[in-house]
Amino acid sequence: MTTSPQDVAELGTDPLATKARDYLWMHFTRYSGYYDGVHVPVITRGEGCYIWDDQGKRYLDGLAGLFVVQVGHGRRELAEAGAKQAEQLAFFPLWSYAHPKAIELAERLAHMAPGDLNRVFFTSGGGEAVETAWKLAKQYFKLVGKPTKHKVISRSIAYHGTTQGALSITGIPAVKEAFEPLVPGAIKVPNTNFYRAPEDYRYDEKAFGQWAANRIAEAIEFEGPDTVAAVFLEPVQNAGGCFPPPPGYLERVREICDHYDVLFVADETICAFGRIGDYFAMNRFGVQPDIITCAKGMTSGYAPLGAMIASDRLFEPFKHGTTTFLHGYTWGGHPVAAAIALANLDIFEREGINAHVQNNEGAFRRTLEKLTDLPIIGDVRGAGFFYGIELVKDKVTRETFNDDEAERLLRGFLSKALFDNGLYCRADDRGDPVIQLAPPLICEQAQFDEMEQILRSVLTEAWSIL
Numbered sequence: 001m002t003t004s005p006q007d008v009a010e011l012g013t014d015p016l017a018t019k020a021r022d023y024l025w026m027h028f029t030r031y032s033g034y035y036d037g038v039h040v041p042v043i044t045r046g047e048g049c050y051i052w053d054d055q056g057k058r059y060l061d062g063l064a065g066l067f068v069v070q071v072g073h074g075r076r077e078l079a080e081a082g083a084k085q086a087e088q089l090a091f092f093p094l095w096s097y098a099h100p101k102a103i104e105l106a107e108r109l110a111h112m113a114p115g116d117l118n119r120v121f122f123t124s125g126g127g128e129a130v131e132t133a134w135k136l137a138k139q140y141f142k143l144v145g146k147p148t149k150h151k152v153i154s155r156s157i158a159y160h161g162t163t164q165g166a167l168s169i170t171g172i173p174a175v176k177e178a179f180e181p182l183v184p185g186a187i188k189v190p191n192t193n194f195y196r197a198p199e200d201y202r203y204d205e206k207a208f209g210q211w212a213a214n215r216i217a218e219a220i221e222f223e224g225p226d227t228v229a230a231v232f233l234e235p236v237q238n239a240g241g242c243f244p245p246p247p248g249y250l251e252r253v254r255e256i257c258d259h260y261d262v263l264f265v266a267d268e269t270i271c272a273f274g275r276i277g278d279y280f281a282m283n284r285f286g287v288q289p290d291i292i293t294c295a296k297g298m299t300s301g302y303a304p305l306g307a308m309i310a311s312d313r314l315f316e317p318f319k320h321g322t323t324t325f326l327h328g329y330t331w332g333g334h335p336v337a338a339a340i341a342l343a344n345l346d347i348f349e350r351e352g353i354n355a356h357v358q359n360n361e362g363a364f365r366r367t368l369e370k371l372t373d374l375p376i377i378g379d380v381r382g383a384g385f386f387y388g389i390e391l392v393k394d395k396v397t398r399e400t401f402n403d404d405e406a407e408r409l410l411r412g413f414l415s416k417a418l419f420d421n422g423l424y425c426r427a428d429d430r431g432d433p434v435i436q437l438a439p440p441l442i443c444e445q446a447q448f449d450e451m452e453q454i455l456r457s458v459l460t461e462a463w464s465i466l
């Protein structure tokens with residue numbers, strides 16, 4: 001490709017940003033702005049809760065990268081664990097062979113996972129884990145004589161990944177539209193956004209939870225129990241802005257799944273590894289799923305790794321005869337990633353990361369709740385170190401912004417203003433407009449205060465320009 005005079009000028013000031021614009025295809029990225037003079041932010045370094053760009057400017061990492069960097073940036077110990085493994089055995093697949101780090105990690109995860117979730121199938125990320133879980137559910141029911149059970153139920157506005165199966169489970173129409181038709185048989189039910197609960201349930205969280213869970217039973221009845229294989233849900237739903245499960249909700253989902261012989265898949269791609277203050281959020285909520293999918297925080301992002309963890313019952317039919325789960329990924333359980341995950345879990349234990357989240361989650365919530373005095377803040381919700389702040393046009397009526405306003409507010413102003421003011425986080429309108437915060441799990445009051453102060457100043461300005 002040729003270089004224009006404008007490129008030459010930009011190359012002079014920020015060559016990486018210009019090359020990023022011209023050669024890199026960034027994910028989920030609208031490119032037009034980058035051709036209208038906005039520079040691609042280039043992050044070059046991280047230390048603890050902070051990251052730096054290629055101009056040397058520091059930012060608080062309010063999203064742990066992408067809900068990933070649990071133990072913080074710049075941990076030499078994790079880099080060294082990866083290097084040591086690469087030297088000894090850089091790669092071997094898990095296709096009929098095993099290697100020590102994958103074995104050790106599988107055993108450790110099985111001990112951490114709730115109940116009899118003892119069988120670990122490694123992937124390279126969360127979407128692959130979700131994909132794997134749906135395929136397992138389908139094959140499992142074929143093996144136990146219920147071959148018509150193949151559909152899945154998930155919740156509206158939930159994000160479960162981008163591969164065609166996982167995207168079918170995803171409940172965000174705007175993300176799916178361009179790729180329709182997707183895999184058939186993926187049914188959607190309401191999520192647990194209590195702030196947007198139907199009027200009758202708005203003041204009774206428990207009743208709302210029962211109502212929402214019962215929509216799953218209704219969908220199973222409607223589709224035909226003989227056709228439904230699994231329910232996928234996050235313990236705390238990310239997209240839409242952190243919807244915790246109302247009291248009794250997960251228990252009721254478990255009951256419904258048992259009643260209809262439907263598998264309960266907890267997608268813990270974000271929630272696992274300390275985000276909600278335990279290795280698995282389902283441990284904290286005390287409800288037993290049939291499958292957990294997880295990824296992100298398993299390595300704190302020092303290498304890519306995901307997993308589907310299935311119960312002994314689901315693995316049982318695969319122990320016999322010629323039965324095989326004909327499914328796998330070259331990178332699943334990569335030795336370097338597995339070694340890093342083990343070292344990451346060592347840090348969790350040594351530094352008491354889960355206890356730190358439990359001891360500080362109240363302070364995090366209280367600090368963010370200070371923002372509710374601003375007219376633009378409708379709701380602050382979440383759990384652990386995982387929060388969403390919903391923005392509204394009218395606090396009393398809970399009126400939200402129309403599409404144009406949301407576009408101007410989130411893309412036109414907030415994302416950039418927050419970043420310019422030193423806070424990397426996410427302004428999101430996959431449901432109603434929200435700001436999402438999920439910092440490294442080593443954050444303390446000083447970082448909570450820094451987030452609150454930057455948010456206060458930027459959101460005050462946002463209100464004034466609306």
Ligand SMILES: Cc1ncc(COP(=O)(O)O)c(C=O)c1O
Nearest residue numbers: 125126127128159160161267269
């Ligand atoms: C709940 C959930 N499931 C699945 C995924 C997809 O994970 P990945 O991007 O690793 O494929 C994500 C990603 O954010 C997620 O949040």
